[in-house]
Amino acid sequence: MNQPVIDLRSDTVTVPCEGMRRAMAAAEVGDDVYGEDPTINRLETRLAEMSAHEAGLFFPSGTQSNLVALLSHCQRGEEYIVSQDAHTYKYEGGGAAVLGSIQPQPIELAPDGTIPLEKIRAAIKEDDPHFAITRLVALENTIAGRIVPQDYIVAARELAREHGLSFHLDGARVFNAAVGQGLALADITGLFDSVSICLSKGLGAPVGSVLVGSHDLIARGRRWRKMVGGGMRQAGIIAAACEYALDHNVERLAEDHALAARLAEGVSAIDGLRVVDGAARTNMVFLDCTGGDGEDFREWCATRGLRFGGRGTARLVVHKDVNAEQIESAIGIIQAYFADRRD
Numbered sequence: 001m002n003q004p005v006i007d008l009r010s011d012t013v014t015v016p017c018e019g020m021r022r023a024m025a026a027a028e029v030g031d032d033v034y035g036e037d038p039t040i041n042r043l044e045t046r047l048a049e050m051s052a053h054e055a056g057l058f059f060p061s062g063t064q065s066n067l068v069a070l071l072s073h074c075q076r077g078e079e080y081i082v083s084q085d086a087h088t089y090k091y092e093g094g095g096a097a098v099l100g101s102i103q104p105q106p107i108e109l110a111p112d113g114t115i116p117l118e119k120i121r122a123a124i125k126e127d128d129p130h131f132a133i134t135r136l137v138a139l140e141n142t143i144a145g146r147i148v149p150q151d152y153i154v155a156a157r158e159l160a161r162e163h164g165l166s167f168h169l170d171g172a173r174v175f176n177a178a179v180g181q182g183l184a185l186a187d188i189t190g191l192f193d194s195v196s197i198c199l200s201k202g203l204g205a206p207v208g209s210v211l212v213g214s215h216d217l218i219a220r221g222r223r224w225r226k227m228v229g230g231g232m233r234q235a236g237i238i239a240a241a242c243e244y245a246l247d248h249n250v251e252r253l254a255e256d257h258a259l260a261a262r263l264a265e266g267v268s269a270i271d272g273l274r275v276v277d278g279a280a281r282t283n284m285v286f287l288d289c290t291g292g293d294g295e296d297f298r299e300w301c302a303t304r305g306l307r308f309g310g311r312g313t314a315r316l317v318v319h320k321d322v323n324a325e326q327i328e329s330a331i332g333i334i335q336a337y338f339a340d341r342r343d
């Protein structure tokens with residue numbers, strides 16, 4: 001029998017389990033543009049409460065949720081300070097600039113996943129017609145699997161406050177950050193003015209993100225969401241999958257982190273390979289081929305049923321649809337590649 005492919009490209013490749021599909025089929029729904037979908041309303045309230053915010057807003061994607069957050073915080077001609085590697089800067093098609101005339105002020109990320117505070121301070125512009133108006137600082141947690149230290153977040157929040165700036169978190173994987181530190185979600189999310197949370201990453205829902213923030217911000221966001229085409233009708237069908245994910249798939253993120261740690265350990269002794277940081281980052285493992293032929297490595301593994309991605313550096317992401325046995329197989333395939341190369 002053919003072995004199923006071990007797909008470590010991303011935690012977005014998970015598919016809904018039977019229980020999640022049953023919850024979707026049974027979902028009570030209504031027209032959410034009229035505010036009448038009970039399942040969506042329940043999900044928005046639940047995530048708002050869990051994250052210590054006043055209100056929530058359901059989105060088809062994290063990209064749209066982040067975009068609407070930026071549009072709701074910033075006016076035309078204003079800017080947001082963000083890291084060079086952030087999803088909200090690099091991987092969202094420049095949406096805030098295209099659709100909002102909002103300028104990003106990207107800053108190089110430090111190796112620990114933080115934007116150095118002195119660089120943020122230096123980038124904040126004074127009131128001068130030459131400059132865009134600095135309005136927002138946007139962080140990401142986890143960022144490329146790294147947990148952003150809590151004391152850094154607190155200090156960055158202070159800096160933002162000091163300058164009257166809003167403070168947004170791209171929390172696509174904030175549940176990984178919470179579980180990875182044994183914290184409640186609100187311990188992290190409560191430090192921000194708004195947070196975008198993905199249910200479709202490690203939590204395993206097929207679609208769905210929620211933006212949380214104040215009543216006022218979410219009211220503005222609702223208007224922007226309509227304009228960018230995100231007003232959905234009986235979308236309780238997908239909100240039910242998100243509720244199921246919150247009920248069943250939060251605590252189990254710790255299993256993904258443990259398997260990622262095992263994967264990192266299993267390949268750490270291989271000659272010609274370097275585990276970036278020497279260990280897993282929550283549910284991700286990054287690998288550098290010291291010989292430099294990352295493309296050949298990726299293709300060789302893919303033909304043997306192990307898929308992963310990454311630009312240059314290989315990125316292997318553990319999620320609910322891979323088990324311990326498959327991780328052992330993945331280690332074996334990677335070992336075989338480097339053994340083969342030495343022969």
Ligand SMILES: *Cc1c(COP(=O)(O)O)cnc(C)c1O
Nearest residue numbers: 061062063064087140170172198
């Ligand atoms: C996946 C992701 C998003 C949102 O992506 P969508 O595919 O649009 O849901 C935002 N930020 C980060 C860090 C992500 O990994």
